[in-house]
Amino acid sequence: MTDPAVAHGFTSVDTQPRPGDWVQVLDRVGAEPFYAAYKQRLEELLRPVEGARLLEVGAGTGDAALALRSRWRAEVVAVDSSLTMIEQARARGLAHAVVADGHQLPFRTDYFDGVWADRVLQHVADPDRVLDELLRVLRPGGRIALADPDYDTQVLDIDDQDLARRVLRFRADVLLRNGTLAHHHAGLLAARGLDDITVEARTLIVRDPSAVDNVMGLRTWAHTAATHDHLTPEEANRFVSRFDEAVGAGRFTYAVTFFLTAGTKSSARRTGTTRVPMVSNPA
Numbered sequence: 341m342t343d344p345a346v347a348h349g350f351t352s353v354d355t356q357p358r359p360g361d362w363v364q365v366l367d368r369v370g371a372e373p374f375y376a377a378y379k380q381r382l383e384e385l386l387r388p389v390e391g392a393r394l395l396e397v398g399a400g401t402g403d404a405a406l407a408l409r410s411r412w413r414a415e416v417v418a419v420d421s422s423l424t425m426i427e428q429a430r431a432r433g434l435a436h437a438v439v440a441d442g443h444q445l446p447f448r449t450d451y452f453d454g455v456w457a458d459r460v461l462q463h464v465a466d467p468d469r470v471l472d473e474l475l476r477v478l479r480p481g482g483r484i485a486l487a488d489p490d491y492d493t494q495v496l497d498i499d500d501q502d503l504a505r506r507v508l509r510f511r512a513d514v515l516l517r518n519g520t521l522a523h524h525h526a527g528l529l530a531a532r533g534l535d536d537i538t539v540e541a542r543t544l545i546v547r548d549p550s551a552v553d554n555v556m557g558l559r560t561w562a563h564t565a566a567t568h569d570h571l572t573p574e575e576a577n578r579f580v581s582r583f584d585e586a587v588g589a590g591r592f593t594y595a596v597t598f599f600l601t602a603g604t605k606s607s608a609r610r611t612g613t614t615r616v617p618m619v620s621n622p623a
């Protein structure tokens with residue numbers, strides 16, 4: 341179970357000590373070729389057409405929404421629960437940027453031609469409800485596209501695999517609310533009667549932790565785990581030593597797989613919302 345005391349910053353950006361730091365996190369991640377490439381693919385999976393009416397939930401700084409708007413001359417609305425993020429999105433030129441919670445979207449039913457959420461379901465309190473809301477505001481025949489890493493897929497080559505696994509499990513099960521949900525996205529769409537469901541995987545491989553890891557903070561996860569009594573301080577120190585040795589020896593490898601899941605809302609879909617349980621024990 342997720343420990344609320346360890347809540348990830350993206351669950352509540354505005355209450356973090358320095359909310360602006362999370363804007364920088366998104367900018368640094370966005371500059372990584374891996375992220376740019378999968379985001380491009382996610383956009384394709386949405387199958388935008390010129391002039392389409394599209395919604396991004398958990399849009400962050402709005403960069404993806406802006407790119408999509410200019411490429412497709414689409415009407416793109418961005419929603420985020422963080423005012424800090426929405427102010428950034430507006431400052432970057434996204435006029436239709438709204439502070440709202442994905443659990444309760446302030447839009448008409450069947451309004452959008454396409455909806456997407458990129459690295460958002462992993463952070464929300466009730467992903468079933470957010471998914472129901474995304475599908476409610478999507479018109480029959482419209483497209484939904486979801487992306488998230490699934491931390492059940494992590495591997496890390498350091499010299500103590502038991503310790504590595506414990507730290508990675510902490511990341512998967514405690515540090516994120518829904519860190520292992522992404523491989524269930526297709527099932528969640530199928531249970532809601534969507535058509536044409538596809539799943540694609542993209543694996544992030546980190547060989548130089550000074551690059552992406554400055555953003556992910558992988559080296560710090562063990563000490564975070566120790567702070568919350570999931571490891572002893574000695575184990576956390578050992579993890580950092582093994583981590584640094586692996587980097588020094590040129591053997592360091594970390595990988596995690598992202599799932600890109602898309603589907604089409606059936607034109608013959610039942611009206612009303614069907615609550616479908618997520619998974620019995622996501623942790």
Ligand SMILES: C[S@@+](CC[C@H](N)C(=O)[O-])C[C@H]1O[C@@H](n2cnc3c(N)ncnc32)[C@H](O)[C@@H]1O
Binds near residue numbers: 351
């Ligand atoms: C990891 S960031 C991803 C941002 C953006 N989608 C991207 O790819 O750069 C997650 C975003 O989801 C937002 N978020 C978290 N919970 C939310 C919720 N319940 N409703 C709307 N947005 C939420 C956060 O404020 C944050 O901006």
